[in-house]
Amino acid sequence: MLARNATIRPEIADIFGDVFEYHGPVTQDTTPEDVDRWDSLQHIALVRALEEKFQITLSMDEMMELDSAGAVENLLRRHSV
Amino acid sequence: MQDMPGHSVTLLLDGLIDQSPALVRAKQLLPALDWRFARPEQVADIVSRLGQAGMQIPKWLAQDLLAAGHTVPDHMFAVDARELGFLAALNDANISTDTAAAIARDLEGSGSLDQFPPKVTCQIIARLCALGQTTTGVRLALGAYASAPEALRAVKPHLEVYIASLPDLQVRVGGTSSCQSLASALHYTFAAHGLRAAISDGGYGSILTELVQVDQPADVLVLLLDQNYFMPHDWRREPEQFAADLEERLSYLADAMTSFCARTSGSLIVTTLPTGASPSAGYADHTFASGAARVGARVNQVLSDVAKQDPRITVLDTGQALASLSANMRVDPKLWYYGRFAYSEPATRHIAAAVAQLWRSRSKGPVKVLALDFDNTRWAGVFGDDGIAKLQCGDDFPGSAYKAFQNECLRLKSQGMLLVALSKNNADALDVFDIHPGVVLKRDDFVATAVNWEPKPDNIRKLAADLNLGLDSFVFLDDSPHERAVMRRMCPEVYVPEMPSDPAARPEWLRALPCTWPTRITGEDAKRSSYYAAEVKSRELRAASGTYDDYLEGLEQRLTVQPLTPATLPRVAQLHQRTNQFNLTNERFSETDLTQPAGQDGDRLVYSGSVEDRFGDHGLVVATAIDVAGDTAVLRSFVMSCRVISRQIESAFLWALLSTLQARGVRSVTGLFKPTEKNAVAARLYANFGFTRTGSTDGFETWRMELEDLTSPISRAVNIQWSGEQC
Numbered sequence: 001m002l003a004r005n006a007t008i009r010p011e012i013a014d015i016f017g018d019v020f021e022y023h024g025p026v027t028q029d030t031t032p033e034d035v036d037r038w039d040s041l042q043h044i045a046l047v048r049a050l051e052e053k054f055q056i057t058l059s060m061d062e063m064m065e066l067d068s069a070g071a072v073e074n075l076l077r078r079h080s081v
Numbered sequence: 082m083q084d085m086p087g088h089s090v091t092l093l094l095d096g097l098i099d100q101s102p103a104l105v106r107a108k109q110l111l112p113a114l115d116w117r118f119a120r121p122e123q124v125a126d127i128v129s130r131l132g133q134a135g136m137q138i139p140k141w142l143a144q145d146l147l148a149a150g151h152t153v154p155d156h157m158f159a160v161d162a163r164e165l166g167f168l169a170a171l172n173d174a175n176i177s178t179d180t181a182a183a184i185a186r187d188l189e190g191s192g193s194l195d196q197f198p199p200k201v202t203c204q205i206i207a208r209l210c211a212l213g214q215t216t217t218g219v220r221l222a223l224g225a226y227a228s229a230p231e232a233l234r235a236v237k238p239h240l241e242v243y244i245a246s247l248p249d250l251q252v253r254v255g256g257t258s259s260c261q262s263l264a265s266a267l268h269y270t271f272a273a274h275g276l277r278a279a280i281s282d283g284g285y286g287s288i289l290t291e292l293v294q295v296d297q298p299a300d301v302l303v304l305l306l307d308q309n310y311f312m313p314h315d316w317r318r319e320p321e322q323f324a325a326d327l328e329e330r331l332s333y334l335a336d337a338m339t340s341f342c343a344r345t346s347g348s349l350i351v352t353t354l355p356t357g358a359s360p361s362a363g364y365a366d367h368t369f370a371s372g373a374a375r376v377g378a379r380v381n382q383v384l385s386d387v388a389k390q391d392p393r394i395t396v397l398d399t400g401q402a403l404a405s406l407s408a409n410m411r412v413d414p415k416l417w418y419y420g421r422f423a424y425s426e427p428a429t430r431h432i433a434a435a436v437a438q439l440w441r442s443r444s445k446g447p448v449k450v451l452a453l454d455f456d457n458t459r460w461a462g463v464f465g466d467d468g469i470a471k472l473q474c475g476d477d478f479p480g481s482a483y484k485a486f487q488n489e490c491l492r493l494k495s496q497g498m499l500l501v502a503l504s505k506n507n508a509d510a511l512d513v514f515d516i517h518p519g520v521v522l523k524r525d526d527f528v529a530t531a532v533n534w535e536p537k538p539d540n541i542r543k544l545a546a547d548l549n550l551g552l553d554s555f556v557f558l559d560d561s562p563h564e565r566a567v568m569r570r571m572c573p574e575v576y577v578p579e580m581p582s583d584p585a586a587r588p589e590w591l592r593a594l595p596c597t598w599p600t601r602i603t604g605e606d607a608k609r610s611s612y613y614a615a616e617v618k619s620r621e622l623r624a625a626s627g628t629y630d631d632y633l634e635g636l637e638q639r640l641t642v643q644p645l646t647p648a649t650l651p652r653v654a655q656l657h658q659r660t661n662q663f664n665l666t667n668e669r670f671s672e673t674d675l676t677q678p679a680g681q682d683g684d685r686l687v688y689s690g691s692v693e694d695r696f697g698d699h700g701l702v703v704a705t706a707i708d709v710a711g712d713t714a715v716l717r718s719f720v721m722s723c724r725v726i727s728r729q730i731e732s733a734f735l736w737a738l739l740s741t742l743q744a745r746g747v748r749s750v751t752g753l754f755k756p757t758e759k760n761a762v763a764a765r766l767y768a769n770f771g772f773t774r775t776g777s778t779d780g781f782e783t784w785r786m787e788l789e790d791l792t793s794p795i796s797r798a799v800n801i802q803w804s805g806e807q808c
Contacts, residue, residue: 018234041261044416048426052231060415 008069009076015053016069019045028070046072054081094119098127102134105142112141116149124151132157140165147172148200163562163579164197164205171208178213183570185209185217190569191579194221199229207235219243223273226266227427227434228405233269244268247277250440251299253347255283255291257310258423266433267303273434274441285421286310292337301348302341303436306399307423308354311380312361313371320370327376331383338387338394346673348393348443350436353381355400358408392651392672395439395600402435403428443600446659448576449554451493451597452541455504455513455532457560459487460520461584464510475519485588487522493591494526496599497606499613501544502530503537503557528613537564538571547617549662549723556596603651605700615697616724633728633798636694640703640730642737643804645675645687653689653704656720661759663721663731665752665766666781670706670718683710685717688741690734692725699724703734712748719752719766731766733799736791743788751775752784 013026020037032038038046047063050056050072056079066072097110104111116124124146131138137159138146146153147168155169167184170176188194188209194202202225210218219239222232233240250271254264264282271278281299283291288304311330313323341349354377362372369375381396388394403411406428413425424432456463460474460483473480474487494500500522504510510532514524529547531540537559545552552574559565560580569577581590591597599606619636645653650672657670668674675687689704702722708715716738721731742750752767768774772784 040420044262044420044422047415058415060418063415063419 009073011053012069012072012076015046015049015072019049026069028068028073030069031067050076054079056081090118091120091123094123098123098130101127101130102136105131105136105139108139108141112145114145116146116151119149119151121151124153128153128157144198144201148198148204150204161582164194164201168201168205168208171205171212176212181209181212181214185214186573187566187569188221189217190573190577191565192224192576194225195228196579197225199225199231202229203232203235206232210235210239215239216243220273223269226269226273227430230430244272244277247272247275250276250278250301251347252278252280253283253291253295253297253299253302254280254305255287255302256305256307256423257286257288258305258307258417259285259421260287260305262422262424262426262429263303263305263433266430267436270430270433270437271440274437276437276440289333289337292334292341298345299347301350301440302345304349304351305423305432306352306354306380306384308357308373308377309417309423311354311376312373324370327370327379331380335383335387339390342391342393342673346671348395350395350397350439351384351388352397352399352402352432352436353377353384355403355411358412392601392654395443397432397435397439399432399435402432406431438595439600442595442598444658447498447599448556448596449497449550450499450501450544450548450556451490452501452503452544452555452557452575453490454559454561454564455502455506455510457584458558458580459483459522460513460517464506464513469513469517472513472517473519474517479584480519482584482587484519484521486584486591487520489588489591490522491526493597494610495607496602497609498597499528499548499610500526501548502527502532503540503544503559504532505534505537506532508532525614526610528610529617536567536571538568541568541572541575547620548613549616549726551661556594558591601651603655605652605655608698608700611697612699612724615694615699618697619694630798636728636798638692638694638728638730638799640690640692640733640737640799640801641804642688642690642734642741642801645689646805649689649701650675652701653687656689656701656704656722657718660720660722661757662723663726663763664757664760665719665754665763666717667755667757667760668706668718675706683708683714688734688738690730690737692728692730703730705734705738707738707742709742709745709747712746714742714747714750716750716752719763721763726762729798731763732770733801735766735770737801737803739786739788739791743791748788750786750788752786754782754784755780756782 008026008028016022016026016035020035020042022035022037024034043066046066047058051058054076062075066075094114097104097114101111128138138153138157140158140160140162143153143158143165147165150172152172153169155166158165167188170180171184188205194205197205206218206222209221215236219236222236225232252267252271254260254267256263261282261284264280267278267280281297283295288306291302291304311327318326338349338351356377357373360366360373362369366372366374384396388396411425411428412423416422416425453459460472461479462472464472474483475481476484490500502511511524511530514520514522529544531544533540541552541555541557545555552572555575557565557568557575557577558580559568560582565577565579568575576596578594581587643649654670654672654675657668675685677685686707686709687704688707689701691701692699702725704720705716706718708717739750752772754764754767756764767784770786771790772786775783775785777783
């Protein structure tokens with residue numbers, strides 16, 4: 001299991017700014033509860049933003065697993081981007 | 082700029098640059114580099130090494146370097162690509178404001194940024210914004226949205242302010258699948274055509290609801306169709322049952338579309354089903370009842386049949402809109418299972434761009450005039466240097482590509498486009514069209530010609546004046562980048578697309594040029610060219626004869642007036658939509674407005690007039706809608722084509738109207754006039770005719786005439802006759 005820490009890759013905070021217009025602090029534990037516009041529709045925009053920025057293709061399972069900023073970071077690490 | 086790389090990365094780059102001539106030739110390793118990590122001196126180093134090896138910078142490397150913000154001397158480029166030259170100039174820290182503005186103007190005038198690689202587009206836009214050309218930057222980013230959505234990021238601070246400044250358009254979106262993504266994409270694509278779309282979205286599966294129930298008025302309803310909705314939902318049912326189900330579903334849809342047109346005044350844009358990536362009946366896909374290809378063809382057939390019944394319905398070819406995307410890019414299956422989105426994000430953006438482009442063509446009409454260069458555009462070779470015999474055009478290579486391009490021009494002419502010749506040559510260059518056996522365009526295919534040594538912008542202005550058309554009606558096709566740049570600079574209203582330098586690419590390119598796409602073709606369109614040719618001819622006579630009145634009488638003009646019929650309806654509506662100059666009230670009446678039943682304003686009477694003279698048939702050129710209540714009548718609209726301005730047609734037509742109103746028992750007629758930027762030519766009509774100004778209401782000047790004062794026709798130049806019943 002990867003160690004959790006509070007800080008997060010700056011690109012993820014940028015994407016949260018672009019996609020959710022969320023400019024508060026983004027940490028490993030930031031979830032849809034914390035981000036007003038992170039609803040089921042904007043979730044698609046998040047997936048598309050990750051796919052376009054990092055040139056990766058997410059599967060359906062990966063799409064479901066993104067339930068926090070930490071999960072986004074884990075996913076990117078797994079894709080080596 | 083990216084964070085400066087560490088020492089080891091710099092060393093690594095130095096190693097690669099050291100081997101650059103070999104690596105560039107093999108296209109190895111270097112294509113993988115992000116040149117934002119390179120220092121300027123390293124870029125200068127690779128350029129000089131290639132130079133020493135006698136090589137130029139290939140297109141891929143030039144794009145990579147320039148998109149990363151580096152400056153590269155543009156004489157080193159292996160290809161002559163306009164965008165690379167522009168970007169080399171824009172990346173230069175010492176660029177002058179004038180140069181930046183000139184580049185901005187050129188890019189806007191050609192409107193072809195979406196042809197560039199996205200990273201080049203983004204860098205061009207970012208630099209334009211940094212150099213203060215923000216409005217152009219915003220417009221270019223919006224125009225490139227379908228292929229390079231990331232370009233919007235560079236203009237984000239200015240984007241919504243710009244869009245908020247645009248005029249409103251009320252748009253509704255519905256579909257057989259989810260359409261929220263389409264709704265968001267339309268926000269940008271309509272803005273690219275200068276409209277702020279206020280969009281409301283009916284949500285998943287809202288197609289029938291939107292058509293038959295929603296009462297909120299909108300300028301346009303956009304319906305997004307997809308294959309899943311029409312395919313079998315239960316494979317246990319017999320194929321015959323499925324075929325019957327499909328027909329039933331389609332007849333609901335067709336009825337709903339018809340009912341939409343009956344109950345609202347808005348337009349309807351429906352997308353077709355594109356060919357899918359995989360069949361549902363194998364090799365029998367086109368023949369078997371539930372084959373995806375067969376279902377798609379049947380659905381599209383029904384859509385076209387309904388659209389033929391009502392001009393407010395336009396069918397958008399989704400396959401065409403998605404042509405630049407491969408089949409696996411058009412869908413994103415996880416989005417379908419997640420939220421019932423039938424198309425991928427890139428596909429949705431392309432559909433949205435096509436919808437907005439279609440709307441623009443619908444509301445403004447396609448461009449009207451194709452202004453054509455001769456040498457190396459019409460044929461291979463230079464008339465003045467080579468002589469007619471050596472010009473290549475015909476069935477043999479390479480003349481075959483030129484002949485194909487001429488045929489494309491003739492195709493556009495047959496659909497209502499006017500052709501004019503615009504060539505720097507001696508006037509005898511026109512002989513080529515009479516003599517050369519392979520040249521399929523003939524001299525009379527041009528409604529007007531300017532073949533001389535004057536600057537082309539001066540010539541095009543003169544042609545525009547002769548044809549009574551605005552410069553924004555013209556597209557200019559020329560193989561010379563210089564002539565194109567001069568035209569964009571001197572006549573920014575003229576659309577000057579970047580014609581491919583390869584003649585073989587041009588016929589297909591012209592077919593794909595959306596500004597030439599008509600949305601509906603009427604019988605008049607095919608004849609338009611001869612009308613204008615007659616106009617130009619009669620202007621020549623005017624120059625030669627005595628007084629203008631003598632000239633008009635000599636023209637033997639015949640005006641045939643008739644009440645509205647189903648046959649004249651599309652053209653009468655088209656005149657209301659298109660006429661800007663001789664348009665008294667600027668009312669853009671649609672076919673529905675013209676045929677509306679008696680209302681609180683009384684009965685609506687619509688008349689039109691067609692004009693012939695000794696030089697030719699001008700067709701249906703003047704129309705009016707009059708509301709009659711008891712013994713009073715109001716002229717709600719009065720539009721006349723610019724083809725017949727200054728020929729006393731308007732007075733003759735007005736006299737015919739007033740005399741028929743008098744015969745119906747009308748005693749007093751009110752004329753409305755709304756001044757606009759373009760209709761000054763119509764301002765004196767009522768005053769000249771003896772109407773009295775009575776005031777203003779709602780932005781309209783009101784003029785009145787008592788019909789007991791009506792005298793015999795004031796003009797002798799027009800012979801009036803009636804066709805059909807007068808009342």
